Amino acid sequence: MLGTTIIQTGTEPTGRLLSDLSWKAVQSCACSDGLHYVLTSTFGRFRLWRSNLAAGLSPAFLIPDDALASLRSEALYRLQLACAGQRAAFQTSNFSPSEYQRRRLANMLAMLDAREAGATIRELAFTLVYPNSRLLRGAEWKASGEKRHVLRLLRAALKLRDGGYRGFPGFDRSI
Template structure:
């Protein structure tokens, strides 16, 4: 599925960009700007997870039921990602209180990094589905090129490029691609 149309719901334990808000009523409406568009919503008895789009930014929220809360409160675990969690809460606070919220570009991968990481994950997914390096070369990496025959393929620069991309994709997944969520 296209991630723009179906964004992922991340657990706050995995992704520090998910803002945890403790509320007495999980159906509480978050006071976002009129241009904030709801993308995804998932609810259980104890929490409600939401993803909103505001321009190019994504706001990820986890509303947790705490019946004793008189007013909504941020819940920020004191872990290694505390600074990122505080920044995400501050960003949500700015968005709900101000007309416009400038994006924190230091906490986001660049456009080229997003394209590269997406390509690596697509290569890894194709390998897991059983694709060969040649399938990757002419189906995913260089879809507009004509496939190269046997002996020529073995010595081609296209093959070396695909093998480098495969190694990079495997390295990304082995080193914990979820660290991308931690902005590292």
């Protein structure tokens, strides 16, 4: 699940929220702008920022009006469901990459690591991309679709490494 920060303000301690559900793990970090939490349960992982800008007596959740407003709204909805012991009935494609997309991104990272360690295009092809295929040699390899596919994946991985990841939801293009 793509993490998005939900901002909570108010003078009431966040303990009420943390006791609403038995979280598997709660990590927190105190920073100059408030407390940052990562809450993990059977319903997912949530990032919560308890701001120092405590404005009222009861807690409130703020969603900034920016490019991630709809994503944060959905994350808040899922957090409220989790606190009530319920799971969201559906998952939008904006919220999390599909299983295929996660495997593809992990494979591209592995390709970059292997290439950095000195692996050839052919080694990438038959160890990471096509591990169950027979090894192609000579002219058969040069003219193969497998070689072209591996080169396309490697170019996409290099593009992501060189800043293309900023096009993913959750990244500010001005960084």
